Amino acid sequence: MVLIVIALTIHEVGHLVAAVILKIKFQRIKITLFGFNLNANLESIKLGNKILLFFSGPFLNLVMFFILADTDYNDFADINIFLAVVNMIPVIPLDGGNICKAILEKILDGISVSRYMIMTNCFFIVCFSVIIYIRQDWFYFVLIIMAVRGIMEENRYLFEKSIKYNYYKKFRKR
Secondary structure (H helix, E strand, O other): OOOHHHHHHHHHHHHHHHHHOOOOEEEEEEEEEEEEEEEOOOOOOOHHHHHHHHHHHHHHHHHHHHHHOOOOOOHHHHHHHHHHHHHHOOOOOOHHHHHHHHHHHHHOOOHHHHHHHHHHHHHHHHHHHHHHHOOOOOOOHHHHHHHHHHHHHHHHHHHHHHOOOOHHHHHHHO
8 A cells, every 4th residue: 555655646746847847837736535636727738738747647657667667666666557557548537538638628629528528437437347347356446436526527617618608698698
């Protein structure tokens, strides 16, 4: 368990270092069940910088894997490669989901992106459920919780957009 916490901390330090290098301003750092959360306004950040920011955590886990593989710290290396791979699954709020969302935002409107991310999260919830059933590996339940959280965030975004749209539509007619 201690090794997992250390690997998660290394992952989040990767994001923090990238944010500092890319000069991304954030209001606060929040520690959650799923890691650290840098509260920042990412809407004004270029796509390339967003991808670098989201990929920096898994990248640092990959670096740790390659440094420690086939050493006395092989178990820690395995945890790092596992974190890197899992974080690249295209599920919001994982890094892979955030990268996918950032790319889609360049080609689709926000509502379509949110709907796509909700469908993707639902697909992976089904996949994780099948894995739990077949392998009896309850770790994937954590990923299901994360995917449900992502669906709730995207639904909140869609709800806020609909309120704003209806508000402006109502008052612009007058």
